[in-house]
Amino acid sequence: QVQLQQWGAGLWKPSETLSLTCAVYGGPFSGYYWSWIRQPPGKGLEWIGQINHSGSTNYNPSLKTRVTMSVDTSKNQISLNLTSVTAADTAVYYCVRHSRGGEYFQDWGQGTLVTVSS
Amino acid sequence: EIVMTQSPATLSVSPGERATLSCRASQSVGSNLAWYQQRPGQTPRLLIFDASTRATGIPARFSGSGSGTDFTLTISSLQSEDFAVYYCQHYNNWPPTWTFGQGTKVEIK
Numbered sequence: 456q457v458q459l460q461q462w463g464a465g466l467w468k469p470s471e472t473l474s475l476t477c478a479v480y481g482g483p484f485s486g487y488y489w490s491w492i493r494q495p496p497g498k499g500l501e502w503i504g505q506i507n508h509s510g511s512t513n514y515n516p517s518l519k520t521r522v523t524m525s526v527d528t529s530k531n532q533i534s535l536n537l538t539s540v541t542a543a544d545t546a547v548y549y550c551v552r553h554s555r556g557g558e559y560f561q562d563w564g565q566g567t568l569v570t571v572s573s
Numbered sequence: 574e575i576v577m578t579q580s581p582a583t584l585s586v587s588p589g590e591r592a593t594l595s596c597r598a599s600q601s602v603g604s605n606l607a608w609y610q611q612r613p614g615q616t617p618r619l620l621i622f623d624a625s626t627r628a629t630g631i632p633a634r635f636s637g638s639g640s641g642t643d644f645t646l647t648i649s650s651l652q653s654e655d656f657a658v659y660y661c662q663h664y665n666n667w668p669p670t671w672t673f674g675q676g677t678k679v680e681i682k
Contacts, residue, residue, distance in 0.1 A: 499673060499674075499675045502670070502673065513668065513669040513670065516574070549616065554622065559619055560617070560662070560671075561619055561628075563617060566616055
């Protein structure tokens with residue numbers, strides 16, 4: 456059973472670059488897509504971006520100019536950087552493994568609450 | 574950009590009753606649609622994929638139907654653990670993007 460363990464600071468100041476990391480345990484890393492998804496308090500789900508084991512990425516067009524995702528295959532980890540954060544970026548951020556075909560979201564990390572506040 | 578619209582926003586149902594949730598796509602998405610359940614304080618869980626296939630371990634009271642632009646999630650007899658928020662989601666091939674509906678909250682009547 457794959458486990459996704461994510462971590463990162465929970466409080467960021469406006470204009471800073473948010474950084475989160477997710478480690479994958481108990482399952483294959485290559486051959487899957489990996490995404491970050493966020494959920495503002497009391498609101499719905501928003502896909503942020505997707506990466507595969509070779510580092511190929513796709514980003515949500517609404518966030519594309521601020522998002523960078525990377526992968527470390529030696530550690531089975533993926534990372535998210537989001538620049539110039541504002542209060543609107545306050546959300547629970549999830550690391551997610553896609554289904555084998557990539558279309559859906561199969562396995563979810565525990566989520567990290569990120570608050571942007573001065 | 575394909576927009577996914579769910580209705581109603583909130584559905585009030587008594588335990589044991591049937592719940593019918595709708596998801597509409599702004600253009601045809603074939604059968605490329607999933608449903609997720611998110612219980613309070615929990616992470617989302619994949620319920621249905623390819624519009625009508627139950628994910629592993631999902632009870633038979635959950636069923637999905639539809640294709641093209643109109644999709645339905647039906648919960649045949651609501652159990653206490655089914656009161657939650659449900660999201661539909663579509664994957665667009667090119668450019669690769671994943672889009673959620675805004676969610677339907679199923680609450681106890």
